Amino acid sequence: MNTIKVAAIAGLFATLAAGTASTSSALDNGLARTPPMGWNSWNCFGSDINETQIKAVADAMVSTGLKDAGYVYLNLDDNWMGKSRDADGNLQGDPTRFPKGMKELGDYIHSRGLKFGVYGDRGLKTCYFRDFYKETDNKSGSYMKEVQDAKSFASWGVDYLKYDNCVEAPNSNQQQDYERMRDALANCGREIVFSVCAWAFKDWAPKTGNLWRTTDDIKNTWIAPSGSWYKGILDIIDKNNTYASHAAPGAWNDPDMLQIGNYKIKIDNQPIPNDNEYRTHMSLWCIMAAPLIMGNDIRNMTQVTKDILLNTEVIAVNQDSAGIQGTKIKSANGLDVWCKPLGSKNGDVKAVALFNRNAATADITVNFSDIGFTGEAHVRDLWKKTDKGLFTGSFTMAVEPHNTAMLKIAKPTGIRTEQALLQQKKAQFSAVFTNGNIVVVPLNAKGQFDVSVFSSNGRMAAQLKNKTASVSLPVAKSGLYVVAIENQGYMEKKTVLISR
């Protein structure tokens, strides 16, 4: 049966009614109105990239369903370039590893319905060229070649540029270097998302890029040893949270690319994150409206990796059109509550993450007053894709060590208003108490329907699925019950008082 769950309907309504957050000084090139989603070669392949492998990644993005889930950018990172420019000084792909050239690769990626991203550098050399091709003066960086390089990118069909920060030219100015490439892209004749990779938040970044890195490089570990040049998942979550107010449609804090599914990649001797930690990685990136750029070998994914990367309800939190970066609203004894308003800042629907930083399973409670709600609210578990029911005042859930529960919490009023607006329908069902049963009768509804009965404490008392005619649900105890009926994407709710 094709149904839309309570919270999902509420989210849609809120999106329709959305007012959007904005920062007046953000770059306004009309691109990346929701956080960019895609894949980048660096976290799993490093410098070892070539045409055949990248085309196989493009194929996998389609065949695994990642593309349909929204991951559309296929981005080459460092070391796609040849060791020298061509006779006219143009950047070119490495002739051995990318023999057919960048335009042909871009065409292939586009033919799969994907978008093409490349990497560049605002200085004299890229970071990899700095470290490994010390002897050659290859001019892999775009310093003072911004216009020429932006034109090359446009001619290859590039849709996204990640612009790194290595080998600063003498007497150059970081902000101006990035601004020159921003302006070159604006005039190159093609729409290209600009990803600023300056390894820390800079005041000028929101008016320069569509996204900007807020931290050092992410590596495949939960926490980095203190003093290391890289960061772990947890270090980054806390840092990126501090810049939340700068995020808006078209302008995103970038806490770096995903490490989810990199079970074989180690940094130093650090432990590889476990599945709970990867789930937290995804949850918090979604709550923080971060770009979702995968960094694993998507040609070979475990079922758990797929479940984490492909949960459409969790992704929908990230992609919410209001573009508000969620924040940590409470943290005590290692137990966090994070909240991301959906649809609009003060609307009827919130995404909430319950994040357990500790080594033992613990109950985490979200008080509805902390997310701006009073009274009753519907709670849906997004990782499990199940409705938890109607709750009053708060909701508590046990969360495993380093794991995160993702919830969508919606005011019942929001749902009712939304129903009216979306459906403009008269009652499709009746629900009455008679002879010890709640009896649900379809009035105008067609096709199959599901009936769920919730008691006043929000617990589900009974459920029947895929019904086509009247149903009777025996109810033993007196009290107020909410009957929710779902029929072909339409949700109708009735309140039934049972007194014996």
Ligand code: GLA
């Ligand atoms: C820097 C960037 C990384 C990656 C490497 C490639 O460290 O921050 O994301 O692009 O360069 O050399």
